Amino acid sequence: QSALTQPASVSGSPGQSITISCTGTSGDTSSYIYVSWYQQHPGKAPRLMIYDVNKRPSGVSDRFSGSKSGNTASLTISGLQAEDEADYYCSSYTTTWVFGGGTKLTVL
Amino acid sequence: QVTLRESGPALVKPTQTLTLTCTFSGFSLSTSGMCLSWIRQPPGKALEWLARIDWDDEKYYSTSLKTRLSISKDTSKNQVVLTMTNMDPADTATYYCALMDITLIRGLDPWGQGTLVTVSS
Numbered sequence: 497q498s499a500l501t502q503p504a505s506v507s508g509s510p511g512q513s514i515t516i517s518c519t520g521t522s523g524d525t526s527s528y529i530y531v532s533w534y535q536q537h538p539g540k541a542p543r544l545m546i547y548d549v550n551k552r553p554s555g556v557s558d559r560f561s562g563s564k565s566g567n568t569a570s571l572t573i574s575g576l577q578a579e580d581e582a583d584y585y586c587s588s589y590t591t592t593w594v595f596g597g598g599t600k601l602t603v604l
Numbered sequence: 605q606v607t608l609r610e611s612g613p614a615l616v617k618p619t620q621t622l623t624l625t626c627t628f629s630g631f632s633l634s635t636s637g638m639c640l641s642w643i644r645q646p647p648g649k650a651l652e653w654l655a656r657i658d659w660d661d662e663k664y665y666s667t668s669l670k671t672r673l674s675i676s677k678d679t680s681k682n683q684v685v686l687t688m689t690n691m692d693p694a695d696t697a698t699y700y701c702a703l704m705d706i707t708l709i710r711g712l713d714p715w716g717q718g719t720l721v722t723v724s725s
Contacts, residue, residue, distance in 0.1 A: 532711040534651070541700060541718050542651065547711030585651055589710050592664050593641065593653035 500586055500596035507602040513574040516599045518586030520567040530589040531569040533562060536598075537582045545584075546571060578603050606630035608640075608701050608716035615722050616691050622721060626684045626701030634659055634679045637707035642675065642686045644697040645718075652697075657684055658706075693723045 501519045508514040520528055531549045534542035544553050546562035549569060559574045569588075573580055581603040586596040612624035624642070631638060642654040655675040656664045665673050674687045684701060698720045702712035 530710040534712070541715040542702075542712075543715070544709075544711045544713035547709050547713075551709075553709060553711070553713055587651075587653075587712075592656065592666070593643075593712070595643075595651040595653060598650045 500588060500594055502584075502586060502596040502599045504597070505600045505602065507604055508573075508576045509604045510576050510578065512576050513572060514576060514601065516571045516573075516584055516586075516601070518569040518571070518596050520569075520588060528564060528567055528569060528588050531562065531564060532587045532589065533560075533569075533571045534585045534587065535580075535582045536585065542585065573601070576603055606703060606714055608703060608714065610699060610701050610716045610719040612699070612719055612721065614720060615724065617725050618692055618723060620691050622686075622688045622691050622695070624686045624688075624699055624701075624719065624721075626686070626716060628682050628684070628701075628703070631703070631705075632679065633657075633677055633682070633684065636660075637705050639704045639706055640677070640684045641702050641704065641712060642684075642699060643702060643712070643715075644695075644699045646694075646697040649697075654688075654699075655686060656704075691723045695721070696723045697721060 533546040535545050536542045545560050549564045550562040561572045563570050584599045608628045638659045641656040657675045672689045677684045698718040700718045702715040
């Protein structure tokens with residue numbers, strides 16, 4: 497699988513919306529059918545927030561949404577809250593997994 | 605409730621072989637669709653997927669590490685074991701195990717708490 501590129505950091509104020517991008521280097525967009533997103537607070541294990549590009553597991557706030565266009569997937573968090581401050585990782589699954597480099601979200 | 609817990613040595617010496625165990629509850633790895641992966645994260649760095657074993661004993665490995673990795677399961681003990689040979693200081697990381705039910709969610713959920721392994725002489 498190809499690598500996934502994320503911005504190193506994004507920031508936003510409480511109540512605002514932010515979007516984190518995740519771009520694959522492969523020209524084969526079918527490689528990005530199963531994109532998932534993970535939230536990781538310092539010292540904690542990652543938590544699944546989005547799977548299959550735009551589906552939320554049970555218990556995840558509907559403020560989190562996912563989308564994809566071509567070989568770029570995106571995670572949008574609306575109504576930012578202080579507790580959203582964390583690292584976010586995208587991942588693409590075929591039979592194996594590849595992760596992006598992670599994005600640090602700062603809530604100002 | 606599904607839970608996973610990683611265990612293994614906190615410190616290994618360079619060139620040694622690391623053996624990690626993921627002990628789980630709340631599901632059976634013999635159930636169709638269940639897949640368990642190992643992922644690691646060096647301090648301050650990104651996640652890196654390592655290996656996966658499926659309900660039918662199919663195994664997959666990271667291309668860059670496959671010569672050093674071996675994954676196996678003991679369904680009766682609800683455990684999955686990962687071995688990594690020829691450890692190097694660059695392998696210092698927190699090692700996680702995580703579940704995927706491929707019939708439901710193409711995502712890793714849940715994850716264990718992780719175990720920190722330091723490689724140093």
